[in-house]
């Protein structure tokens with residue numbers, strides 16, 4: 538057990554995603570409670586009091602985002618669930634979409650009521666087939682049962698929902714490009730201000746929240762903010778869905794109470810490293826979060842993962858973040874230069890090209906790592922990579938360039954010896970290995 542549960546508190550069966558099963562475990566009662574007994578502002582205040590932080594990457598307080606919107610200002614407002622889930626290593630929203638779609642729908646109805654939203658959207662990753670089918674079927678069930686449409690539960694509240702399928706661009710997970718994509722434009726991020734809560738979809742106030750963030754709402758309204766605060770740590774209440782992949786014995790999606798011991802999670806729950814190797818490193822929150830070191834690392838950070846707890850503060854102090862909850866476990870014997878090449882190939886391919894430091898920088902970094910691995914690296918290449926990475930800091934419209942820069946710098950800082958070795962010996966110290974191989 539990884540602590541208390543909010544989202545995974547039921548047994549997954551072939552029918553547990555259906556409306557019938559959801560109602561049997563108390564589903565849609567929180568919606569009734571909100572619609573019948575609370576004013577929209579009271580719902581928002583409950584979310585503020587719960588301390589719920591965004592689960593999409595930046596951990597921004599959900600309630601604070603909502604407070605910008607006045608539900609009674611007479612103009613249309615929109616709510617969008619970000620189900621793009623494009624961050625490499627991240628597959629936890631998929632679990633909600635496949636196994637508990639009604640939790641998301643009920644939570645979105647509660648949010649729509651609080652925010653004065655008549656039309657809400659789910660922007661779902663184009664490659665997600667089963668999640669899309671499950672969500673679409675759940676929406677049909679919810680309409681048939683009177684949870685969407687006009688005069689929901691006889692309370693006078695009306696709300697419709699639309700599912701929009703993405704076309705496979707990572708950058709369309711970024712909130713402003715996601716909205717551009719729904720509007721039918723090219724998925725380019727745009728500068729703020731104005732914030733999306735002021736001018737978002739169709740130039741109207743819009744809240745974009747991650748699937749997991751939203752899915753907590755039904756529980757919070759059902760049990761109350763104070764009960765939610767009993768779970769997790771004072772600064773990071775609640776739980777996180779963590780998708781674990783890489784060199785790990787039991788990969789998968791886990792719900793972990795914030796504040797849980799990382800060593801216990803990795804070794805007891807996930808079964809430890811999947812070959813008889815030491816833990817070399819962990820990328821904790823999708824490849825855009827900074828790599829942390831494990832037991833084998835030559836350059837230990839003060840917060841080696843074995844001694845840390847899983848919460849937002851602890852990870853920020855260690856120079857990383859829980860990000861999107863996509864945890865990639867890396868065994869000793871893995872070539873970090875090759876791993877960085879894989880990451881940079883992705884960023885190079887996915888940079889939308891609007892901002893020069895990102896468009897040029899990602900390709901440039903990718904080519905340099907390629908040349909280092911091909912035995913043609915120059916001693917000055919490492920410093921050049923630092924300079925290119927740092928040139929993205931704060932100079933791009935969206936976070937893709939910044940995050941890619943920070944992730945690159947962390948790899949260089951924490952595994953510098955391997956990059957230097959590769960340049961000096963004109964080959965990878967670990968033969969470019971990315972697999973988990975038993976030590977010989």
Ligand SMILES: Cc1cc2nc3c(=O)[nH]c(=O)nc-3n(C[C@H](O)[C@H](O)[C@H](O)COP(=O)(O)O)c2cc1C
Nearest residue numbers: 591592593619621622623710711712746747750936
């Ligand atoms: C390049 C890029 C890709 C992103 N992809 C996602 C994504 O797939 N899912 C997501 O929820 N947030 C993603 N985000 C973050 C969103 O812009 C936004 O902050 C988030 O959806 C807000 O939800 P939250 O406050 O509930 O975390 C991405 C950001 C960037 C810069």
